[in-house]
Amino acid sequence: MFMNTGFFEPGKTKTERKFIQQAVKQSQRLDGRKSGESRDVQLTFGGEYGSVVVSLGDTKVMAQVTCDMGTPTTSRPNEGKLQLYVTLAGVSYLDSVQKTHDKRSLTLNSLLERTFRTSRCVDLESLCVASELHVWCIRVDVNVLNHDGNLYDASTVAVLAALMHFRRPDVTFTDGELRTYTEKERDMIPLLFLHYPVSVTYCIYTSNFQPFVDPTLLEENTADSTIILSFNSYQELCTLNAGGTVPTDVRTIMQCARSAANRCKAMVTFVRKALDQDEQQCLEGTKKNTGMLGLMENSSQKLSFKTLMKGDQKQQQYKTEDMDLEVEAKPNPKLEADEGENADNVENVESDQPAQEEELPMDDSGWLPQEPEPTIDPTKQSPGKPKRKRNKGNKKKQ
């Protein structure tokens, strides 16, 4: 059963701050991870379409997608709506001040808005049934069940997985009459994606300029600045959220970006694999039909990043060789699953995915600058001071 494991917020005393700074100086973390090592991500899918629980260490986030018919805005008459609602009420620290709590939920909300709405990851035009009259409104509820740091990554993964897991009913609009088909009449339709964004969070301390990925709450509270980067699976930047007091130079940010881009790509692959596995289980009927409580229980079946992605690290090395195989192998199970009238629609999705995946090797981090050679470094540092100042100015604006 889930439980608010923290109860009292850590990282509020000088002793803790000093200790973590010292530990960071020696590149040590309390849970024994390396600076670039993340906690294991676990996905649990609910019985309903679009309900997912993501746990990242002790952090636990639940996302639920629902849909509804509505009228479009006048400015965008042929687009559906995507709305995100974040609730942090599940975490109530006994000694925390309400102010920090509000700030946290605002930050999380704005990050999710920028990652999923502003970057236009869901094809909203495909959600239009009748222009200016009827569109689908997709609502995503994000519930934070337990907070042990890095809410951002857990929430973005949860929202992405929930949106990808979600299916909406088919609908027709003829002679001014709207007809919604039940699941028995017509197969449910998945959402169309333009790209798949996920975020990665880094903490930076004054005592060591090396960024620490996937911070726990203690590390997050004692950090001098936090950088959140969202990338999609094509390694395009969707969101950058930087703040704090450490003078971060361009190199650090680029270093973060490079590893974040790889991590995001792996994460999206993981979500895809988990979805495939879940679908297979549903088809075979081996999946336990769990309710809301079952989702949060520890006994429920979890799809873990570490186990699912074990073989993937090797695959990445011969990416180009395996690519053709993967493309061929992927559509088959899904096509079998989605036989029926909306097969055309499914094919659309399928044709989208392989095409984009084939592009991958080409734009593979081409925009990311190479690590500057050590010989160039000293020359860079002397004119580097004005640069840093400019950075600070930027941060304040954000």
Add this chain to the structure above:
Amino acid sequence: MDSSNAIVMPGERITIIEEVAKEKRVILGPGLRRLDDTVVASKAGPLRHKEPGTYWIDNYQRRYVPARGDLVLGIIKGKAGDQYRVDIGSADIASISYLAFEAATKKNRPDLNPGDIIYARVLNASADIEPELVCVNSNGKRGKLGLLADGFFFKCTLNLGRLLLRENCPALAALTRELPYEIAIGVNGRIWVKANSLRETMALSNAILTMEQAGYTEIDKICDSLGDVLQA
């Protein structure tokens, strides 16, 4: 101490104690209360007994309820008049007077800032007024109380704090065999540790946190693995 695992639930009438009470005086500890001639549990958990006649319920709880004489770890939150406001994890924020430190006078005030940790004793605890702390004993000496500098500080459940403080608990002794360390345990579920090096402090705090789930038999195992980790 009798560690029989009789679990009682709130509202349950406990006849064992009533039997004993007929012959001798009994003391009802936390989680037990007397209703006329009966003894009733008000919390859930295993019923504990200590000779000659003390009974209490060892219930799992994370909110600290202050009691007079408790040793607690508090975080300084700020200054208010001639008092410091201290967070001890109770419903109310506690207070400690400037004069409640060793050798403190009106002129010679202790130098404490928000975020500092102090080890203090609860002087006054009543349901209706905020708890009051003190950092000296009745002779005006500080003893082990006062500001705790360096080291590492973490919060845990009340049970872990009580478990470590139990007279016959082998945990602290077993840890002493592995490494030298300083520790301050507050019954309000807060622990401060300090070992020679950062690495040792880290390992120590992790070991202590794992002990919560462990039985007495597993404590030796944890300490062994702690020794292995430190030697590697």
